[in-house]
Amino acid sequence: MTRRSRRDDAGATLILALVFLVVVSATVIGLSSWAQGDLNSTRSFEGAQNFQSAANSATQVAIQYVRYNFLQESLNASPPTLCWASNGPASLPFNSVNVDSWCSTRLVLGTNEYRIVTISTCLSSATRAACEQAPLLQAIVKVSDTDQSGNWTCSPVPSGVVLPPSNTDTCGQGLTILSWAFGASPPAVSAVTVSGGCASGPTISASGTGFGNAVAVDAVSASIANRQNNVVYPASSFNATGTSQVSAVLPSMIAGSYYIRVSTSSGSSALVPASGFSC
Numbered sequence: 001m002t003r004r005s006r007r008d009d010a011g012a013t014l015i016l017a018l019v020f021l022v023v024v025s026a027t028v029i030g031l032s033s034w035a036q037g038d039l040n041s042t043r044s045f046e047g048a049q050n051f052q053s054a055a056n057s058a059t060q061v062a063i064q065y066v067r068y069n070f071l072q073e074s075l076n077a078s079p080p081t082l083c084w085a086s087n088g089p090a091s092l093p094f095n096s097v098n099v100d101s102w103c104s105t106r107l108v109l110g111t112n113e114y115r116i117v118t119i120s121t122c123l124s125s126a127t128r129a130a131c132e133q134a135p136l137l138q139a140i141v142k143v144s145d146t147d148q149s150g151n152w153t154c155s156p157v158p159s160g161v162v163l164p165p166s167n168t169d170t171c172g173q174g175l176t177i178l179s180w181a182f183g184a185s186p187p188a189v190s191a192v193t194v195s196g197g198c199a200s201g202p203t204i205s206a207s208g209t210g211f212g213n214a215v216a217v218d219a220v221s222a223s224i225a226n227r228q229n230n231v232v233y234p235a236s237s238f239n240a241t242g243t244s245q246v247s248a249v250l251p252s253m254i255a256g257s258y259y260i261r262v263s264t265s266s267g268s269s270a271l272v273p274a275s276g277f278s279c
Helices: 001-067 128-133 222-229
Strands: 092-094 097-108 113-125 137-144 176-183 188-195 203-209 215-221 232-234 235-239 245-249 257-262 275-276
Touching: 001 092, 001 113, 001 137, 001 176, 113 128, 128 222, 137 235, 188 257, 188 275, 203 215, 203 257, 215 235, 215 245, 235 275
Parallel strands: none
Antiparallel strands: 092 097, 097 113, 113 137, 137 176, 188 203, 203 245, 215 232, 215 257, 235 245, 257 275
16 A cells, blocks of 8 residues: 555656646746747837837928928929928938928918918828828928018929029028827818809818818819919808818809818818819
8 A cells, every 4th residue: 555655646746747847838938929029019119119200300301491491382282292392302211211201381371471381201102192191290380481570571482493592581480380190180071062153152062081170171273383373262161060071162263173172180181083173
């Protein structure tokens, strides 16, 4: 009985040892997988940080450029144009990441005229049209070009022209950053219906997404040349119903083809075929 009991004890001890080894092995494998997963997460985090850092840097360069240079080619541009003008570099490298910053300018006329510049920054692999509608980083800035007496002190720089050293314009006397957002979702117009003629001032109804907090509704000329000459008709009144519907009354207009642009605190809608109409 004693011998049998010792053998049984030895067998039980061996079984316990094997169980212990299995548990330890599983724990080591789990820790190894966790460590590898954590390492991959760290690398992904560092990659995301590089993208964000590059986007921040390029956007800051763009802001400084457009503040002191009113780019005519960016006026009502959709898709937007390069923020450092068409004769600038195609992209800027930061931390081995190539990014582009694209700009579109909305000129607000009145007693104190100013520019609203939307800067959409993306990896250089994204097209400007895609970046306009889904930017990696979007900044919206208000640039004042009037002096204390309300005099306009800035002239648009024609497309492809570099300002000469003798330029006497004083652009960018004031700057306010209105928005700075990663993964911004600008509004989008998906359909437009119109009633009434251009001469009488048409009434439009637009459907789409992201119309909450609408600040302006404009009819923008379909002609790129006209857009660069600011042929834009701001709505005399408009009303947004929720986030997907907006109606507006436009002023008397020259007959032609136009796009409806809805501007909110999250940017302006792209000028796409679905937003177009003629009167």
